[in-house]
Amino acid sequence: MIPVVVLAGFLGSGKTTLLNHLLRTSGGTRIGVVVNDFGRVNIDAFAVSAQVDSMVTLSNGCLCCAVDGTELDDMLAKLASADLDVIVIEASGLAEPSALVRMVLQTSGVSYGGLIYVVDAVEHGAVPDLPRALALADLVVLNKVDRVSEPPALDCPAPVLPVSYGRIDPALLFEVRPPDLGPRQLSFDDLEDHSTHAHASYDSVTFECDEPLHPKLFVDFLAARPEGLFRAKGFVRFGGGTFMLHTVGPYVSFTPVDDAPTQLVLIGAGIEPDSLTDWLLACVADGPVTEQDMLWVLRYARD
Numbered sequence: 158m159i160p161v162v163v164l165a166g167f168l169g170s171g172k173t174t175l176l177n178h179l180l181r182t183s184g185g186t187r188i189g190v191v192v193n194d195f196g197r198v199n200i201d202a203f204a205v206s207a208q209v210d211s212m213v214t215l216s217n218g219c220l221c222c223a224v225d226g227t228e229l230d231d232m233l234a235k236l237a238s239a240d241l242d243v244i245v246i247e248a249s250g251l252a253e254p255s256a257l258v259r260m261v262l263q264t265s266g267v268s269y270g271g272l273i274y275v276v277d278a279v280e281h282g283a284v285p286d287l288p289r290a291l292a293l294a295d296l297v298v299l300n301k302v303d304r305v306s307e308p309p310a311l312d313c314p315a316p317v318l319p320v321s322y323g324r325i326d327p328a329l330l331f332e333v334r335p336p337d338l339g340p341r342q343l344s345f346d347d348l349e350d351h352s353t354h355a356h357a358s359y360d361s362v363t364f365e366c367d368e369p370l371h372p373k374l375f376v377d378f379l380a381a382r383p384e385g386l387f388r389a390k391g392f393v394r395f396g397g398g399t400f401m402l403h404t405v406g407p408y409v410s411f412t413p414v415d416d417a418p419t420q421l422v423l424i425g426a427g428i429e430p431d432s433l434t435d436w437l438l439a440c441v442a443d444g445p446v447t448e449q450d451m452l453w454v455l456r457y458a459r460d
């Protein structure tokens with residue numbers, strides 16, 4: 158039976174970064190990957206040999222598929238019949254890990270391979286119900302330790318691995334528990350449904366716009382964004398270039414990408430979708446943008 162590892166963690170904690178690292182360093186291991194969208198998985202890094210519907214076959218023997226949640230169990234059953242060594246499901250940042258684990262336990266042809274829970278070393282205080290997620294985890298990846306002088310102490314029974322950019326040893330996918338403890342049997346009680354899932358109190362806003370935004374106005378928006386706006390990701394087109402934007406808490410990064418229209422997803426608690434949309438519309442540039450204006454964005458740019 159193929160082990161299925163659930164990779165979970167709060168918004169922006171570094172799940173996709175970790176997944177890309179695993180795909181890059183998997184060697185001859187054939188990994189089946191289930192993600193919400195292909196967009197951010199580094200498929201370009203591999204020669205894609207075939208794409209059928211929402212499944213991509215990589216030349217190194219890995220299979221990637223994208224699901225929207227409803228087809229997750231179908232896709233898992235399909236992957237279970239493929240010739241794979243391990244399957245990794247990347248949960249969306251607001252998914253309830255216990256619900257995913259329950260689904261894996263109920264799927265025939267696969268075995269539960271553990272829950273890897275990614276925690277942002279800087280933003281761990283903002284994770285709703287962190288102790289509950291940590292209690293379920295088999296391995297806790299304390300990510301982004303490059304951003305703290307001292308990794309925070311996490312109270313949990315599972316091993317905690319402090320890393321940067323999700324660089325864990327891929328061998329951990331197969332041996333996530335200390336061997337002397339033996340496999341821990343999760344009961345359905347551990348996974349009982351709770352009505353207060355993290356996503357219950359979160360809103361998301363999608364903003365799309367063909368016209369370029371003004372760098373200064375947009376950076377002003379980021380500087381003044383409401384505290385509850387925990388995460389923003391997507392593309393922003395300015396007169397002087399298009400950038401991929403990531404914000405996690407107060408952290409902001411822009412990475413230059415090929416020209417694309419602005420397409421952003423904003424996620425937060427207590428945010429007002431209409432006023433955020435109006436605010437972003439007010440960032441549309443009403444004239445040409447100079448090189449000087451672009452410096453507002455370039456100071457946050459990463460290669």
Ligand SMILES: Nc1nc2c(ncn2[C@@H]2O[C@H](COP(=O)(O)OP(=O)(O)OP(=O)(O)O)[C@@H](O)[C@H]2O)c(=O)[nH]1
Nearest residue numbers: 168169170171172173174250300301321322323403
């Ligand atoms: N400094 C630093 N940045 C990191 C590290 N790991 C990830 N990041 C950055 O954090 C941001 C979010 O990382 P992702 O891997 O997209 O996080 P995610 O958990 O998949 O995000 P969601 O899909 O929103 O849940 C990106 O800008 C990453 O480059 C790290 O160890 N150190």
